[in-house]
Amino acid sequence: MKIYSDMKRLTMYAIASNLITEDDFDYVVNRLSNLLLIDEYMDQSIGYVDVEEPSSLLAPILDYAHEIGLFTPNTVTFRDLFEAKIMDIFTPRPSEIEHVFSLLHTQDKQSATNYFYNLSQKNNYIKTARTSKNVIWKSKTPYGEFDMTINLSKPEKDPRDIIAQGKKSSTSYPQCLLCKENVGFYGNATHPGRSNHRIVKLLLNEEEFYLQYSPYVYYDEHSIVLKKEHVPMNVTKKTFIRLFDFIDYLPHYFLGSNAGLPIVGGSILSHEHYQGGRHHFAIEDAKVLSSYQVADVTVKQLFWPLSVIRLESTNRGSIIEMADQIYKFWEQYTDESAGIYAFTTAPHNAITPIARKNGDLYVLDITLRNNLTSEEFPLGIFHPHPENHHIKKENIGLIEVMGLAVLPARLASELPMIKDVIVGDLEIPQELDIHKEWIKELKQTYQQEDINQFLNDAVTLKFVKCIEDAGVFKQNVDGVNHFNQFMEALINVLN
Ligand SMILES: [Zn+2]
Numbered sequence: 001m002k003i004y005s006d007m008k009r010l011t012m013y014a015i016a017s018n019l020i021t022e023d024d025f026d027y028v029v030n031r032l033s034n035l036l037l038i039d040e041y042m043d044q045s046i047g048y049v050d051v052e053e054p055s056s057l058l059a060p061i062l063d064y065a066h067e068i069g070l071f072t073p074n075t076v077t078f079r080d081l082f083e084a085k086i087m088d089i090f091t092p093r094p095s096e097i098e099h100v101f102s103l104l105h106t107q108d109k110q111s112a113t114n115y116f117y118n119l120s121q122k123n124n125y126i127k128t129a130r131t132s133k134n135v136i137w138k139s140k141t142p143y144g145e146f147d148m149t150i151n152l153s154k155p156e157k158d159p160r161d162i163i164a165q166g167k168k169s170s171t172s173y174p175q176c177l178l179c180k181e182n183v184g185f186y187g188n189a190t191h192p193g194r195s196n197h198r199i200v201k202l203l204l205n206e207e208e209f210y211l212q213y214s215p216y217v218y219y220d221e222h223s224i225v226l227k228k229e230h231v232p233m234n235v236t237k238k239t240f241i242r243l244f245d246f247i248d249y250l251p252h253y254f255l256g257s258n259a260g261l262p263i264v265g266g267s268i269l270s271h272e273h274y275q276g277g278r279h280h281f282a283i284e285d286a287k288v289l290s291s292y293q294v295a296d297v298t299v300k301q302l303f304w305p306l307s308v309i310r311l312e313s314t315n316r317g318s319i320i321e322m323a324d325q326i327y328k329f330w331e332q333y334t335d336e337s338a339g340i341y342a343f344t345t346a347p348h349n350a351i352t353p354i355a356r357k358n359g360d361l362y363v364l365d366i367t368l369r370n371n372l373t374s375e376e377f378p379l380g381i382f383h384p385h386p387e388n389h390h391i392k393k394e395n396i397g398l399i400e401v402m403g404l405a406v407l408p409a410r411l412a413s414e415l416p417m418i419k420d421v422i423v424g425d426l427e428i429p430q431e432l433d434i435h436k437e438w439i440k441e442l443k444q445t446y447q448q449e450d451i452n453q454f455l456n457d458a459v460t461l462k463f464v465k466c467i468e469d470a471g472v473f474k475q476n477v478d479g480v481n482h483f484n485q486f487m488e489a490l491i492n493v494l495n
Pocket of ligand 1: 177178230
């Protein structure tokens with residue numbers, strides 16, 4: 001039977017990828033046979049399988065499993081659930097991974113994350129066949145060179161998934177997509193398969209956290225750090241201590257927190273978590289508008305679309321104390337002429353803190369945020385404005401604060417159509433209606449240069465406008481004056 005050779009190919013891949021060793025061969029083949037309801041396994045002679053990732057090896061096994069009725073409907077969602085269960089057979093248990101990770105960490109910190117990241121890709125928890133389809137480019141802006149991404153690795157729901165889910169009552173376990181109880185969880189039509197998902201324990205501020213990788217990798221080694229308990233996001237002094245404990249433990253990674261308030265926060269506010277990883281972001285090279293020295297901390301005001309204060313010191317204790325003072329000062333700060341109100345019926349001021357380490361130097365970027373809404377801007381005054389929603393409407397989280405755009409998947413099909421309209425000087429079709437005004441402008445400025453570059457740069461400049469909208473002090477003469485006033489008042493308090 002062909003299924004025997006398919007099983008053998010996958011097993012040989014797992015050996016070549018160091019997920020298992022040759023000594024595990026009989027064990028994994030027996031477990032796989034049992035999963036696929038095969039009574040006996042007939043070895044097929046395949047010595048070596050040379051593929052980078054397992055999707056082509058898994059496809060025929062998933063077809064077989066569906067044909068014999070192991071899952072239905074045959075949608076991407078349900079194939080993914082069963083696939084995770086297959087790959088779980090080739091994935092070490094959580095405690096084994098933790099053991100290897102901490103052993104490697106004592107020798108070389110980077111080798112520990114290399115091991116865990118590689119494993120998360122090889123066992124197809126991170127589906128590289130899908131993430132490689134993401135659209136990525138870089139464009140120059142007045143603030144530096146931005147990273148632009150259109151993420152296509154999240155599969156879209158099939159109507160059959162929704163029908164399948166309709167038959168089952170929803171459960172509250174695990175409580176959310178981040179909870180540690182997702183490890184090994186089979187999943188369902190609305191909850192992705194986590195059978196092959198693994199996390200590694202961390203101690204931050206003497207509290208238990210876990211490190212995992214994002215399955216959708218927005219950038220290199222995109223990590224998520226989640227709290228053991230399912231408790232809401234909340235930025236406090238403890239947040240700074242946790243961020244610094246993390247970058248001391250893994251100094252080659254950055255770690256940041258989204259604000260704890262809606263509109264200016266991330267997409268999951270219900271579970272305390274941070275995002276980190278290993279990537280050089282545009283914000284790291286931002287120009288400095290002014291710089292102050294307060295004891296052993298350098299305080300910098302950045303030239304950036306959002307309002308960012310950078311703290312630098314070799315003394316982490318000093319930075320933590322100062323960050324806490326700045327946060328408390330900002331929480332109470334009102335500047336009516338700039339439209340900033342700390343309170344109405346609820347508090348509005350928040351921060352997005354991001355920590356990293358350059359050698360011995362600790363760096364903490366604090367972005368000032370405000371979630372006030374108005375009749376004109378019901379989604380947020382300091383949020384992308386309606387005229388920019390055709391590019392980005394979602395919250396501006398810490399990844400975008402750093403100069404990496406995560407754009408909606410629809411743009412991957414809309415941008416080629418827009419290219420045709422501009423190059424061919426065509427009428428704007430109805431499906432591009434949301435981009436109508438923008439396309440008119442682009443048609444006027446297009447001068448037969450390379451259309452791909454032209455359009456990429458135009459999208460980037462629109463994205464810059466989206467995050468400028470999220471800035472509390474604007475980068476114009478008036479806005480910088482307000483920012484300077486804030487900085488002077490702040491430095492007085494810090495001194
Ligand atoms: Zn949770």
